[in-house]
Amino acid sequence: MSKMEFHLGDPRESYKLKATSLLPLHKSLMAQLVPFANYSMPLKYETSIISEHFHTRSSCGLFDVSHMGQADLYGGDIISALERIIPIDLRSLNIGQIRYSQILNDNGGIVDDLMISLLKITNGQPLYRIIVNASCKDKDYQFIRSHLNPGTTLRERPDLSLISLQGPESSNVLKRIIPQVTKMAFMKCQKDTLDDKEIIISRCGYTGEDGFEISIENNYVKQLAEKILEYKETLPIGLGARDTLRLEAGLCLYGNDINDDTSPVEANLSWSLSKKRIKEGNFLGSSRIINELKTKPSKFRTGLRLLGKSIARPGMAVKSLDGLEIGKITSGAYSPSIGCSIAVALIANEFSNPNSKLFVEIRDKNVEAEVVQLPFVSNKYYRGG
Incomplete structure (x- = not known):
């Protein structure tokens, strides 16, 4: 989701960073903490980024994403207000859908994004919850x-934390604490109670695996995280593996x-664009988007697989x-x-066809690359059944 920059930084500057309610837990688990989106966040724990990556793909990992907004x-004509700036059909959204x-x-x-x-809907008035990127939430x-x-309200929820349990064993782990989660399908959410505290569980995530996100009051998130980590299938996972997991899944940063x-x-x-909204065209930037859908944009986000061990970094040139x-x-x-080395690039549309051969300029050398379809690794979302 938001820009992945890790700076070990000067420890004298750490007092300026914000902390999630799980910072004491991260420290007790020997996390390597780094500044990210003005928060002190775990890059990795005692093993390695690659080990955490593989553990999430094969079992399940617990992520602290409480820095997100x-x-x-709610209130007034909230649907019209939001549909002016978000190109989806909110009127077709059912309670519990994401x-x-x-x-x-x-x-x-x-x-x-x-x-x-x-x-919920109360007396005809919908209540929406949004989750936005940490680095963007204020803007x-x-x-x-x-x-x-007039009459519509955006209420920020800094009183809430957010944790994410991701991987093929996530449902088996979470059902021991919240049995109802096994009935949920991908991109559905529900309110529940845990020890008499209200939580919201969503079956979604940003790894390409089956998984859940749990919104819970700050005062109780540490207790829940520790409970989840008691199960042998679960390990804490840092930002480093979160980035490689989302890149393999073809998800935007x-x-x-x-x-x-x-x-x-x-x-x-x-x-992700609503066909109904595209037909109506009554949202910000709709003329550009409709035109690009008809004529194709000049640039296109494209997956690349590189030959050799060199890593492509943001800003490096892609060449024909x-x-x-x-x-x-x-x-x-x-x-x-x-x-192998993989990358995403924004390149001229005529070069974005799968199997096209290109170069990436890495340290003044042209490294061969091939266009591949996204995602790099097939998604394993739980659709039900």
């Missing part, structure tokens, strides 16, 4: 408020793969075989699951 939206979408600006660029869910809230109608200038069509996110620069790398890493 949670907010509730949608991935984007907040758009006047030019159809992405202010941020987000998850939005319908928690997001300001932008959303500037487009709200805000600030790298998408930004205020990138449209959802350029970002290979057309699947005749040496023409056709785009830039936006994300890159060694893929533990595939065993």
